Amino acid sequence: MAPRRNPRFRLSRGQALTTSLALTLIGALLQWASIDWSMPLLGGFASVLIPLGVVSFITEYFLKAAYQEDLLDLVGLSHRLEEVGIENVSSDERVDWASLYSTSSVIRVLLIRPGTWQERDWNAVMTAAQDHTTEVSVYLPDPDTSARQVAEALSLDPDAYVASVRQNATLIEERWKNCRDESKTLHAGSTLTVEFVTHPPAYTLIQVDSIGMLLLQSPMSPVVGSPVLSVSFDLRRGRYIQQWFTDRWREITASTSGAPAFTDRRTVRGEGR
DSSP: OOOOOOHHHHHHHHHHHHHHHHHHHHHHHHHHHHHHTTOHHHHHHHHHHHHHHHHHHHIIIIIHHHHHHHHHHHHHHHHHHHHTTEEEEEEGGGSOHHHHHHTOSEEEEEOSOHHHHHHHHHHHHHHHHHHSOOEEEEEEEOTTTHHHHHHHHTTOOHHHHHHHHHHHHHHHHHHHHIIIIISOOOOTTOEEEEEEESSOOSSEEEEETTEEEEEEEOTTSOSTTOOEEEEEEETTTOHHHHHHHHHHHHHHHHTBOSSOSEEEOGGGGTOOO
């Protein structure tokens, strides 16, 4: 069934075209009269009306039609983006990470830059785990297998990258234990699991409740601080992207290398505040 057109829109366009043609015709008549009757004032009016009519006609007939098509294409694209749940595309530096984590109950992250994530996000993650029950799962490239492949893909020194992954895994564990045992500020029920994945990840994947984040690091600019493209999704809005994230997490958990590198579920029994 063909979409119904708005008759008011068609009428206004028809009126504009008629007006522009009328201005052009009146200008031409005034131009003829000014020559025939030797009246330069009429020629002055004609010199204004003719260009005005021609420009109005071109704008209404050609340019507005093209603009309308572009606008419809843009609206269609916007609708398609909304269907797959895309919320925003930006640099990761423009994301309000603290706000993203602040009300979270489930945080899952697959990292190819664990040092960058820990410097940027860890305090916000811990704030959530202290404020309310939060389940945190961290997946890192396996230092014994996939880490070297990730380092090569990012044009990084493999030995330094492997050492960085091990160091960050240890640091995550130590900071969590410190919060649990010394400051005793973890909220009852908050948990942490750190696991290594044997399949080399090509991107950073973050899911905070129903918000999914896909972070893409260019191998052409591997240095710390280089631009990272961040695409955020509302997983409640698009069945396709919701399934895509579900499938990725299933693949990630299936590729873990045996026992977790660290797991703490003791606060489930109320050992936090």
